[in-house]
Each structure stands twice: as C-alpha cells, then as structure tokens.
Amino acid sequence: MYDRFAAVAEAAAREAGNLIRERIGQAREVGEKTSKVDLVTEVDKQSESVIRTELLAAFPEHKILGEEGVAPGSQASAEALSKALSAEYLWIVDPIDGTTNFVHGYPGCTVSIALAHRGEVIVGVIYDPLRDEMFTARRNAGAYRNGQRISVSKEYDLQVSLLATGFPGDRGWARDVNMRGIAALSPLCRNIRAAGSAALHLAYVACGRLSGFWEIDLNAWDLAAGSLLVQEAGGEVTDTEGDPYTLEVRHIVATNGHIHDDLIRVLKQADGTGF
C-alpha cells in the first residue's frame, strides 16, 4: 500500500511541478500574507488545487492539510495542524516551497507532499521541477532520488560540514534567533547555504549534498516529507533541543547524524534554538 501512496503522491507532485516550471518568474498576482516577505501567488493556489484533486481522486476518505487552505501566521498553522492530527490518514502539502524564489525566478522551488498515518509520517515526496529530481521515502523502505537509493553524507566534524538554514518569514524574534545561530555556526563549519526552500534543504541532507540543516519557526508542510527522507537516508531529525521530530515541531535540526549533537550544542550556547 505504501507503494501506491507514494506513486500517487509522485504523480501529483509532477503535475504541480509542471505548473511551477512553466510559470517560474512570471507570476501575475503576488499577494502578501503576513508581511512583504511572506508571499503567495496564483500558482501556489493552482498547485495546491491540482494536488488536492489527484489525492482525493485516489483516496477520497483521506484528509488533507495544505498550506493554502490555512490562514497565514504561525498560530493559525499550529491550530490547523492540531485539528487535523486526529485524522487516520492525513496528507500534508506545501504546493510551492520557495515561493520567494518562484516570484523572483530564482531556481529553488519544490513541491512537498507527505502522508501521515495516525500522526506518523509514512510517505514523503519532494519534487524539484527545475532539476527534474524526485525524492521519495517510504517508512522502513529507504529514500530515493529518481529511483536510486540515497544516503546522508559522511562528515564527522562541523569543520568540514556544509550546512544550510533559512530566513524565517517572521521578521521579529525568529529572525533574531536564527541570526545568532548563523553567527555562532559560520566560523565553525565549512560554509552555510540558504537556498530558500526548507524542503529542498532537507532533500539535500538526505542525498548527502548538505551535512546538516536547521531553521526556526517552520510549519508542518515545510518539514513532514523531508523529515522522513532524512531519516530513511540514515540521518537524524529532531527539534533544536534534540527532542524527537513530530509533526508539531517548528524549530528543526536535520543532519547526517554524525554532527547532530555538535550542531545542537552550538545553537544552545548561542541562544539560537528558539525555545
């Protein structure tokens, strides 16, 4: 059954990805959600609608939590998730992760689709339409890129690690917390990237292009699919204090496992965990 879930999610992600590829840099309606840095376009909505239609056609009894069906802001997201968590099967959808990139025509937009069974993620799909890379994980069955098994990187030391983070939509406390983490980690690692899509960063940790990723104040749809990819690729995913990943986690650390404790230790010392 997991294979069927994954196949339907991949087909939906591909269809939504085609829209992104055709329209990147050409959005007509660019709306602001909570601020000038929190954007939504007509393509985010079309992408979500395509995905909903595909998922419900295959699994009419399943529930869907999609970003564009939820009011903007951290609190509304957390509330929508807590209501949805009672569903037996819950799809968690980010129809474009990297909308700012999409608006500016900067490559780095993904579709992220996860399926949770009684609150545990069992399938995760992240599609990068611009590079035509499909990342797929099924619980206890490994992680794949375009059908090839992937695994996390081997760096044991922060000094030789390539990390990534993101700049949270929240321009207040979350940004300050993140800047403290960046200031503390950048002298200790090889370098830091911020490509503008949390899902892409997680997929890159899973396939070994990044050693680790952290970010403050993300939503379930940014993280659900990517968290399973990293776990199934042999990595580790927790919150920024080291507690196990659940759908409710908003402050994330995902790594190859080897550098996990060191990364969290530095964030704690820098008051960069968000807690």
Ligand code: IPD
């Ligand atoms: C955003 C991206 C970005 C991250 C932001 C997210 P969106 O998602 O994942 O990398 O830094 O915090 O909100 O709005 O493009 O779906």
Ligand code: CA
């Ligand atoms: Ca997102």
Ligand code: CA
């Ligand atoms: Ca989005």
